Amino acid sequence: MVPxxxxxxxxxxxxxxxxxxxTKILVDSGGPGPAEMKRRLSVDAVGGGTETLVERLAAVGTRPDEIGTVILTHLHFDHAWNLELFxxxxxxxxxxxxxxxxxxxPTQRIYYLRETLSAVLGRKRPSGLRLVDGDVELMxxxxxxxxxxxxxxxxAVVVTTERGRVALVSDCGDSxxxxxxxxxxxxxRPMRYMGEDFLPGTIRSESERVYADSMRRILQRADIVVPAHDERIPKSIPEEWFAVPAAPPPG
Ligand SMILES: [Zn+2]
Known part of the structure; x- marks a missing residue:
């Protein structure tokens, strides 16, 4: 047994x-459901998959066919699954x-699943797939x-809201x-010596400097960053909208 x-x-x-x-836009399309997660990654996941996504959209009064645009922050399986819904x-x-x-x-092969690539490449018409290069004002x-x-x-997707500019940073600094x-x-474990600098995530294809530069560029354009995998998201929004939320309970 592994520890x-x-x-x-x-x-x-x-x-x-x-x-x-x-206009209704989806940023990322969620990950696989529990059965897929178990089969592929031996993980007992809770939620996820098309069922959960349909359910969560319904909770905010939205059907999948009302979504006109799906922005994918990147193509890792936990961000670009369930595309058959759209x-x-x-x-x-x-x-x-x-x-x-x-x-x-090589270290990232495990994160890109064939189904995601097929779903993306299967949309040959410009109306179904828009490939962009660099920073773009989408609308x-x-x-x-x-x-x-x-x-x-x-x-990253920077959305101007009534409360300010929100950067959905996804996995570019995922907590x-x-x-x-x-x-x-x-x-x-605060790293006091880091000061105002950024701590790039451990899963990365680029150098630490390139990664940190990307984080800096995002923060120059946004009032708040919303990381993809911080356990406090979204519970701590919007109550603590423009502050780093309080530390989570231990454990
Ligand atoms: Zn990722």
Whole structure:
């Protein structure tokens, strides 16, 4: 038995609905459900899959066929699954991310699943797939910021809201500890020597400097960062919208 066989990992997987009341955009499409996670990764996951996504969208009054655009921050399986729910939507992906999904760095092969690539490449028409290069203003109030680091074609989505500019940073610093490593609220073991610098995540295709530069560029454009896998998201929003949330309880 491996020592961590029974470890519990609190790592939520998110998909974000962005709407002005009329246009409905999904940022990332969530991950596989429990059966897939067990079969492929031997993980006992809770939630996920098409059922959960349909359910969560319904809870905010949205059917999958109302989603016109799905922005994929990158093509890892826990961000770009369930795409069969959105056959009529336009997928928006950085071109470099598609190349990387075809030929990933060896350590990342496990994160790119064939189904995601087929779903993306299966949309040959421009109306079904928009490949972008670099920073793009997708529409007023929604900016894509190319942020190589975690993957070469990673992109963050900066959404202008009534409360300010929110960067859905996905896995470009997937917890608050990456963004504020010296802050005791953000990091269980604060790294005081880091000061205001960024702590790149351990899963990365690019150098630490390239990764940190991407984080810096995002923060220059946003008032708050919302990381993909911080266990405090989304519970601590919007109550503590523009602050690093309080430290989570131990355990
Ligand atoms: Zn990822």
């Amino acid at each position: 961590w066989a029974h470890a519990v990992i609190k790592e939520p997987v998110h998909a974000w609905l962005v709407t002005d009341g009329a 056959p009529g939507a336009q997928l928006v992906v950085q071109r470099d991310e598609v190349f990387h999904a075809v030929d990933p760095t 007023p109030g929604i900016e894509l910021v190319k942020a190589p680091g975690h993957t070469p074609g990673m992109q 608050y500890a990456n963004w504020y490593p010296a802050n005791p609220n953000a990091a269980a």
